[in-house]
Amino acid sequence: MAKRLFDILCAGVGLLLLSPLLLVVAVWVKLDSRGPVMFRQERVGRFGRTFRIHKFRTMRVDAPALGPQITIGDDARITRSGRWLRASKVDELPQLWDVLRGAMSLVGPRPEVPRYVALYPAELRALVLSVRPGITDPASLSFRNESELLARAADPEREYVEVVMPMKLGLAADYVRNASLMGDIRLILATLGAIKA
Numbered sequence: 135m136a137k138r139l140f141d142i143l144c145a146g147v148g149l150l151l152l153s154p155l156l157l158v159v160a161v162w163v164k165l166d167s168r169g170p171v172m173f174r175q176e177r178v179g180r181f182g183r184t185f186r187i188h189k190f191r192t193m194r195v196d197a198p199a200l201g202p203q204i205t206i207g208d209d210a211r212i213t214r215s216g217r218w219l220r221a222s223k224v225d226e227l228p229q230l231w232d233v234l235r236g237a238m239s240l241v242g243p244r245p246e247v248p249r250y251v252a253l254y255p256a257e258l259r260a261l262v263l264s265v266r267p268g269i270t271d272p273a274s275l276s277f278r279n280e281s282e283l284l285a286r287a288a289d290p291e292r293e294y295v296e297v298v299m300p301m302k303l304g305l306a307a308d309y310v311r312n313a314s315l316m317g318d319i320r321l322i323l324a325t326l327g328a329i330k331a
Contacts, residue, residue, distance in 0.1 A: 136315055141240050145233040152227060159190055159215075159224060166215040169195030172228060177245035180266045182259075185237040187245060188228040192216025203247060205281045206290045223329050229269045241318040242268025243306035250299060262306045265313065270325040272309055273302035278328060 149156075160171045173191040176184050194200070197211040205212070212220065219225035232238040238245070245267035251259065277283070280298065287293035 137239065137313075137318065138236075140315060140318070141233050144240055145230040148227075148230045149234065152230075155224070156227060159219065159227075162215050163190055163213075163219075167191075167194060167213045173225075176248065177267065178248055178251040178263065179237055179245055180263060182251075182263050184248065185232070185245075187238075188232055190219055190225040190228060192219050192225050202291055203249075204284060204290060204294055206284045208285070209281070226269055233269065237266070239266040239268045241270055241309075241313075241321050242266050243271050243309060244268065244274055244302070246299075250295070253295060253299070254303060258303055258307050261310055262303065265310055270321060271306060272321065273305040275321070275324055275328055276305060277302060 163171045169191060171191060173189045173193070174186045175189075177187045179185045192213060193205075193209070193211045193216055194213060200211055201209070216225070229238055233240055242265050243262045251263075254262070277298065283298070284290040284293055
């Protein structure tokens with residue numbers, strides 16, 4: 135209950151304070167390339183229920199037809215505005231709305247697309263999906279350079295499924311087992327520090 139109240143308070147205040155920035159970014163995305171301002175994608179949330187996550191669009195509108203679901207290195211599908219939005223993590227800010235509406239939390243395992251969740255071992259799937267997914271978590275911090283890491287792999291998709299995803303899943307499981315409000319606050323501060331760096 136305390137976690138949900140914390141989420142509502144922080145997400146509400148965050149959206150209010152950041153509304154001028156969100157408006158400027160929305161205009162920039164719209165002027166920079168053809169397509170919608172928002173990127174919406176089906177992800178798997180708490181108890182395995184799917185929901186649509188919101189981000190500022192950082193890739194060409196036809197990106198799904200031009201390459202894999204994962205982003206690899208200096209992906210040519212990323213727009214000019216998208217490069218800065220991804221580096222600064224500002225593209226993730228619309229997820230404050232997903233937190234406010236109850237689909238996500240500020241801190242929790244990052245939500246995956248259904249095709250990757252289907253590969254989770256059953257026992258870890260139940261554990262990781264027992265909580266709301268989050269905007270940040272330990273895996274987000276550990277794999278901040280994930281796209282660059284995958285770019286160095288001979289087969290990026292296989293590297294993600296066989297190496298990166300299991301490591302992220304292990305970090306997510308550890309988070310769920312040891313979650314606390316103070317731990318969440320520390321992770322939020324660490325995330326803000328990593329963005330500034």
